[in-house]
Amino acid sequence: MLHEGAVVHQGCFGQSEIAWKRPATADSVFAIASLSKPITALLVLKLVEDAAIDLEGRVADYLPDYRGHGADVRVKHLLTHTSGIPNFFLLPGFQDGPVRPFHTNQQLCDVFAPLPLLFEPGSRYCYSNSGYRLLDMIVEAVTGQRFDDVLKERVFIPANMTSSRVLNETDIIPRRATGYEFDGVEWRLASPVSPSLLGGAGGVATSLEDLISFDRALWQDGLASQRVHEQMQTPVRLTSGREEGMGMGWVRTTYRSELVLSFSGGLSGFSSLYCHLPERSASVALLSNRGGLGVFDLATEILDLAFDSPKSTASPSRQPKTSRDWSGFYTDSISRVALRAVPDGYELEDPWQTRLLVHTADLELTEVEALGVTVRLHDEPHAAITINYPLTWFTGYLDAGVRD
Numbered sequence: 001m002l003h004e005g006a007v008v009h010q011g012c013f014g015q016s017e018i019a020w021k022r023p024a025t026a027d028s029v030f031a032i033a034s035l036s037k038p039i040t041a042l043l044v045l046k047l048v049e050d051a052a053i054d055l056e057g058r059v060a061d062y063l064p065d066y067r068g069h070g071a072d073v074r075v076k077h078l079l080t081h082t083s084g085i086p087n088f089f090l091l092p093g094f095q096d097g098p099v100r101p102f103h104t105n106q107q108l109c110d111v112f113a114p115l116p117l118l119f120e121p122g123s124r125y126c127y128s129n130s131g132y133r134l135l136d137m138i139v140e141a142v143t144g145q146r147f148d149d150v151l152k153e154r155v156f157i158p159a160n161m162t163s164s165r166v167l168n169e170t171d172i173i174p175r176r177a178t179g180y181e182f183d184g185v186e187w188r189l190a191s192p193v194s195p196s197l198l199g200g201a202g203g204v205a206t207s208l209e210d211l212i213s214f215d216r217a218l219w220q221d222g223l224a225s226q227r228v229h230e231q232m233q234t235p236v237r238l239t240s241g242r243e244e245g246m247g248m249g250w251v252r253t254t255y256r257s258e259l260v261l262s263f264s265g266g267l268s269g270f271s272s273l274y275c276h277l278p279e280r281s282a283s284v285a286l287l288s289n290r291g292g293l294g295v296f297d298l299a300t301e302i303l304d305l306a307f308d309s310p311k312s313t314a315s316p317s318r319q320p321k322t323s324r325d326w327s328g329f330y331t332d333s334i335s336r337v338a339l340r341a342v343p344d345g346y347e348l349e350d351p352w353q354t355r356l357l358v359h360t361a362d363l364e365l366t367e368v369e370a371l372g373v374t375v376r377l378h379d380e381p382h383a384a385i386t387i388n389y390p391l392t393w394f395t396g397y398l399d400a401g402v403r404d
Contacts, residue, residue, distance in 0.1 A: 001302055002283045005216035012208070016177035016289060018187055026208045029163050029176045030287040032272040033202045033265030037132050038232070040200035041079055041249020042218075043154055044135055045228045048075075052142045055079075062138040065106075068113025070121075075138065077121045078131040079248040080236040084117035087128045087333050089197075091115075102169055103196045105137050118333070125236070125244040125395050126333045129201040136200030147200060159217035161210040166203045167195035173205065177289040179269015190269025190291055202267060211274060211285040219276065219283070233261060233278070240380060245393045255300065255390050256307055262391050264295060271295050275303075275391055282306050300390045326377055330385050330396030337396055339375075339385065348375065350387065350394075 001008045015021060016028040047053045053062070053075060060071035070085040077083040088094060088111050112130045119126070136147040143150050148166035156164045165173065179190040195203050206214075217223035224232070232250050235243040245252045250261045255277075262275035271293035276283045284302050286295050327341045338349040345358035346365055357365035357375055365375040378384040383398040 001306070002212065002215050002285075003306075004281045005220040007212060008282075010208070010212075014290075016175070018178070018180065024177065024289070025175075027163060027175055028287075029173055029205050029207050030272065030289055031167060031177075031179065031205050031265075031267055031270045032287065033198075033267035033270055034129075035263050035265035035272045035274055036198070036200060036202050036204035038249040038263045038274075039151070039155060039204055039214075040132055040135055040139075041232070042224060042228070043139060043151055043200075044075070044079065045224070045231055045248060046154055047139065047142060049225060049228065053138065059134055059138070062141045063134070066109060066113060066134075068109070069115065069117050070113065070134075073117075073121045073131075075135070076248070078128075078135050080244075080246050081125055081127050081131060082122050082236055082238065082244075082246075083128060083131045084119045084121050084124070084126065085128050085130045085134070086112050086115045086118060087126075088112045088130045088133075090333055102194055105133075108133060108197065109137075120239070123239045124397070125238070125246055128333065132201035133199050139200070151200075151204075155223070156210075159210075159223055160213045161206060164204065164206040164210045166200075167198065167205050169195055175207070176205070177270075179267070179289050179291065181269060181291045193268050198267075202265065206287075208285060208287055211287070215274075215276070215283045215285065219278075219281065233259075242378060242380075244395060245386070245388070251392060253388060253391060253393050255303060260391055264392065266291070273299050273391075275299060277303070277306075280306065296389070296391050303391075324379070326383065326385070328383070329399045331399055332394060332396050335394060335396070337385075337387065337394070346375075348373070348387070 010026065012024045012026055014024050016024040044053060048055055055076040057075050058071065059066050059073050070083060073083045073085060088108065091111065139147050139150055151166060180187050181190050231248045233247050233252065235252050236246050237243050251263055253260050258277055258279050260275050260277055262273065265272040269289060269291045271288045271290060273286045273295035284299050286299060325341055326339055328339060330337050330339065335351055340347045345356065348355045348357050355373060356368045358368055360366045363377040363379060367373040372390050374388045376386040385396055387394045
């Protein structure tokens with residue numbers, strides 16, 4: 001944990017390599033998966049400041065050989081996951097085989113470019129690795145350099161991130177941690193994923209020491225201008241006028257009524273999370289070579305130590321405030337949740353547990369017991385809900401014709 005760039009607490013536990021019993025240390029290098037995205041976004045925004053990239057520029061303006069339905073998608077849509085371009089990792093059958101062989105940029109584009117957009121760009125939020133791969137391709141197009149070289153020059157070196165890099169299939173990386181999965185009985189090596197698939201969407205590897213340096217450079221030492229800070233923190237506004245909890249590269253949420261900027265990463269054998277509380281200049285960084293680690297629960301426990309006041313214990317109202325039945329299945333590009341009407345309110349079944357919710361406002365539900373989860377109901381032509389968890393959130397749309 002950090003405060004104003006200074007380390008308040010630092011701990012390293014377990015092993016970076018089980019077979020040789022090598023301990024995990026602050027300079028062990030971990031794959032950080034999607035935590036790469038805010039780093040990629042920072043680089044893109046720096047190039048925007050240099051007038052090399054225009055936020056209103058189209059994909060086809062920078063990648064003229066891109067012939068897909070997303071050719072007219074704007075750079076701002078890629079940064080905020082509002083492009084509608086399908087997420088290649090979630091395409092049917094994709095992870096059954098092609099996650100391992102080497103892919104060129106063109107081969108990867110050929111996977112998703114021919115597919116129709118999921119929605120009109122800017123009208124919805126829908127997490128997309130495809131969009132962030134297009135961003136690293138745009139960086140290469142406008143600079144004439146490899147993405148990893150530009151990232152090193154514009155971010156890693158200025159931030160003194162000496163161990164950080166973009167992964168590839170061949171480099172031998174000093175102090176690199178091996179990824180594992182735990183099945184409840186024994187540890188196993190995680191199945192590999194080809195780094196050529198990841199790039200700016202999830203291909204960065206870094207150490208705890210380097211994340212500490214990144215935190216200092218970003219929030220204390222001017223790695224990003226005030227304008228870039230505003231772009232990172234300003235929530236995206238959809239064409240409907242509704243805001244989503246996403247800035248340019250960063251997830252925006254609140255914990256105990258304070259703004260939190262964060263991003264997490266999960267890849268075969270690795271878990272990561274970084275979050276920053278601007279109001280108190282505090283940050284938490286977690287890196288692990290265990291796939292599926294509960295980084296959000298761990299981070300909230302750590303953040304609770306930074307708060308002087310106890311958690312709220314106020315009881316929410318149990319009186320329904322709307323006559324509409326919001327029951328149904330709600331989906332985004334990754335997850336699916338169920339909302340069911342019960343006598344006192346609603347029952348929310350998400351991938352982690354089932355929660356009882358009650359109305360606290362006309363279009364708002366709150367978890368009864370912990371008060372840690374709230375649900376905002378969006379009364380739009382296509383019904384949607386936003387679930388706010390500590391340090392993250394989910395917006396899902398009602399499955400057409402599917403009711404629970």
